[in-house]
Amino acid sequence: MNPLLLRQFWSVVETTQANILLHLDDSTLVRHLTHDLQTQRLLDAEETTAVNHYIESRLPLIRDIAQSRVSPEFCGSAI
Structure with missing residues (x-):
């Protein structure tokens, strides 16, 4: 995936919405x-396949990010 597509x-x-990221299978x-x-952009078949694989490999990270948006304590500010 090229840098523009990643961004x-x-x-x-x-x-x-965080709830979507957290609750969909x-x-x-x-x-x-x-x-x-x-x-946002027209993807060809090769890009679509690459995007799907990339998303699958990043699901835990995506869900962690979503969780941090709904739970400020998840970010952890240790004092």
Whole structure:
């Protein structure tokens, strides 16, 4: 995936409601994020496959980011 596509993908993650990221099952979340990315740019078949694999490999990170948006204590500010 090229850097522009990566930036666009993570922008989609940032703008997607945390509840969606946390509560959809894996395959539905992959489809949802791919669809949202495709609304921003036309993806060819090769890019779509690469995006799907990339999302699948980053699901734990995506969910951690979403969890941090709904639980400020998740960010951990140890004093």
